[in-house]
Amino acid sequence: MAASAVADRSGGVAVLGLGSMGHGMATSMMRAGLSVVGFDPYPASLQRFVSDGGRAALDAETAARDANAVVSVVVNASQTEALLFGAGGVAEAMPEGAVFVSCATMDPEIVRHLSARLEAAGRHYLDAPMSGGPVKAASGELTVMASGSKAAFAAARPVLDAIAAKVYELGDAPGAGAAFKMINQLLAGVHIAAACEAIAFAARQGLDLRQVYDVITASAGNSWMFENRIPHVLDGDYAPKSAVEIFVKDLGIVQDMARAQRFPVPVSAAALQMFLAASGAGMGHDDDASLARLYAQLSGAVLPEPVSPSA
Structure with missing residues (x-):
């Protein structure tokens, strides 16, 4: 410098x-x-x-x-x-x-x-x-x-x-902003996991994935995360815009908060397990859309070939 x-x-x-x-x-x-x-x-x-x-x-x-x-x-x-x-x-x-x-x-x-x-x-x-x-x-x-x-x-x-x-x-008082952010992260993590599950399930059925994307983004099943993350899967681009490890951390915080308050969060707990599995499979620093790759590995679904070096 x-x-x-x-x-x-x-x-x-x-x-x-x-x-x-x-x-x-x-x-x-x-x-x-x-x-x-x-x-x-x-x-x-x-x-x-x-x-x-x-x-x-x-x-x-x-x-x-x-x-x-x-x-x-x-x-x-x-x-x-x-x-x-x-x-x-x-x-x-x-x-x-x-x-x-x-x-x-x-x-x-x-x-x-x-x-x-x-x-x-x-x-x-x-x-x-x-x-x-x-x-x-x-x-x-x-x-x-x-x-x-x-x-x-x-x-x-x-x-x-x-x-x-x-x-x-x-x-x-500080703390309220953090609490609001954790509600957002709960939803974001769940929606990413659901979007990746859905696109991998579509691939397992042999559907045209770009057509699936067009149909779902015009239908009631759409979410901001589906619309934002699934193009990464379609392009095979897993360069980290938001990494898997972020949701390992954030959904872990959600679990800690919920446990302390004796509040059940089973849906976000299931999503956390998928992020943990993706991290354990070596994808922790790749884009969080890598959950689709994990589903594909588990199921034999065929996704577009990855193009990013880390994938």
Whole structure:
């Protein structure tokens, strides 16, 4: 990385995590005129951001030091906690009154624990999981399910305006946004599993799969996930737009939450088993439409030949 591309100070917004989602969000913020600095522990992600005109920090702590908003686009609760309070964490580096915008999907109880700890130190925490995938992140049209104090929303407003087409304000305490996101993930995981089951079942019967897609997307059995994911199967393209492991994690969180509340979730439990099986079969980092490949392996159904290298 060229020395001129490295920023020592973050300006207005620090984006921590520049993978497929964080990169798109950061570039959307730059288009909106925000002063953005990014950090990612993976050099390739950082270099991509710099190549697209972004400013890079040497580490997360440096990025957060002068940021009015720190946007965390990491994978899970443990990464979020480490980013905030681990070695080189940003909680103490953030200016007092700055907001930590947490976008990871996690158990609401963990959100409440992390937010209480950060807010006790004079910083704000906005619980802001999102939906829409890399395409919507890059276009600034995400759906954000957010909860937090009025001060947290006010501090995060320029970020939210830049990255989202729709911001749902779901309460004045962190944790509500996470709970809404888990309902979404329950449905998303079940719908992906159902879509893959249906298309593999159609293949087992020897049906024309593109015709199946045309008929179902015009019929009552359609879902957003069927319409979005089944073209991946028809094209044999399992390059990860949303990986199997995401739903291993998220449906696992659903099971943990439901067990703690003694609430039955048998349909999502069955879907989780299929994601686990796909991961165990070596497809964990492939697109989540790979569940169709798993069904095909189990049944002898013939799907279009995979074209992506990982498949």
